[in-house]
Amino acid sequence: MRSQKMQFKKLRTDVLIIGGGTAGCYAAMTIAQNSPDTKVLICEKANIKRSGCLAAGVNALNAYITKGCTPQDYVDYARHDAAGIVRGDLLLTMSENLNSVTAHLEQLGLVILKDENGNYVTRGKRNLKINGAFGFNVNEEIFYSITAKAVIICTGGAAGLYKPNNPGFSRHKMWYPPFNTGAGYAMGIRAGAEMTTFEMRFIALRCKDTIAPTGTLAQGVGAKQINSLGGVYEDKYGLTTSQRVHGTVMENISGRGPCYLKTAGITAQQDDALIKAYLNMAPSQTIKWLESGKMPSEQNVEIEGTEPYIVGGHTASGYWVDTDRETTIHGLFAAGDVAGGCPQKYVTGALAEGRIAALSALKYIAAQSISEISDEKISENFSRAEKFLNNKNSRFSCEQLEEAMQTVMDRYAGGIGTNYRYNDRQLDIADERISQIQTLTDELCAEDMHELMLIYELRERLTVCKTLIAHLRARKETRWHSFAENLDYPQRDDENYLCCINSKLENGRIKIIKRRLIKEGERYEHNDRP
């Protein structure tokens, strides 16, 4: 192979893990413990010490089963929050693993809050086969072809699809890591894997500007959501995340904004505890308090909804997997935010799924040998990457096209700018514009490997946008306010939509498939694989 800019390297492994965040690292650890001879390779664009969602730290493990509760209780809670659209089999198998992974984390040195009896304290409920993957080094000019018996995909969800809260200098001060750009979703979509529930977007309710968590205030000091007239409005709209966001939007539209969490009047001790809690997880909020000269006890905290994300750790978006977490592509397993059907999994749920996927992958590789990737495929993928390094004089920059994508999604696919609402005509425009931007990316040029990564990230997000738009269009109802607020169909329709909306790419077109909901206790297997 004649290489112009990049060198070419072949790597071989038994299990390839793409993404070294929470789920990926735990999957690797599980394989090392259960089968020390199995070779594992983790591919990750950043250092695994801080990659993924938890770079800033996390101040609470949201999911474990507390005393007196059962894994089934957790399933019921998640099902209620998602208005029914969940996979019982996935939620139950995840929930059954929550406490053992939590105990394992504690053994590894994590400090977890317990009550006087030593119990964990509750924080409030909340026919294709894979041969490997291609990748490139983000620092050095090297292109890799990696063959593996099995692949576990743990790349997280997708941020940066929509125009963010603060599109200027602080554009990346967002809830979800801006570096999670939906790579894993895009890889699966292009490979023809079946995806589920992309229409159930996630929108976080956050402290304004700093996009710091509000749960710490709501659950920590019992702060209620109030409007600018002082009226508590959360009772009016409901307490699920989507209802809390919706209520805030409605109060603003009705002229009663801005909205706040009522912290004024809390004690000095509570101030102190909040200052520390936020330093551990979202230091910008603490700095904001210190810079304003007013502590939360003296000033209510303004809140706002974020731009929408696709993230399977909070909602049910992601790969359609069987109970063992195998995707519809043989040998490709999914865990964490990239895996669908199992919302509210959070950190411990990602660990639990990493374990389940790792054990399934180990079982699978026992009967597999490595199959080589064809030279033709290698050359096709190498040349595509190489082309961007050789392109000259692109009319647009990657950044301009990224902004174009975010503006289109904001205006026509229910972003902050339209109060998260959309109709079919708007979605048509969004779909057309995203396709146009996709063609414009062909001529982008990369000066170095970092810029090449940015081009790939943009193209991945555009692929995710196309699938997302198809899903928003397919669920002709409004089941979750804000998350999927379809103005053509403002009512919930259980008769037709108490089901999963799935999709897969077939001959360049996104095909929508309705699937029944799988219940806990069932073992779901793919029996009509692509």
Place this chain on the structure above:
Amino acid sequence: MSIMIDREKCIGCGKCAEVCPGNLIKLDGKAFIRYPKDCWGCTSCVKECKVNAVKFFLGADIGGMGSLVYTRQKGDILTWVIERPDGSVKEIDINRKESNRY
């Protein structure tokens, strides 16, 4: 949202560049932030820097007033140091062996 790197203090150890989840920090003998607008504000680099050359600040577009923040670590105690523009300094200790109350 971003960081500032004090080039006088930086010793070029590269730890900040290594730990950045967005690969945004590069080295030319010393560290510099190549993509300031792409910073997530996770403060991983701030916690890695042993010479307090990496400081974190809030962008003016989200209400920042120019304070610079860095950390010092001694055993289990992580001290956050906030230098205000008027020269006043506030220090807050966090014990890493204590879990959050909230």
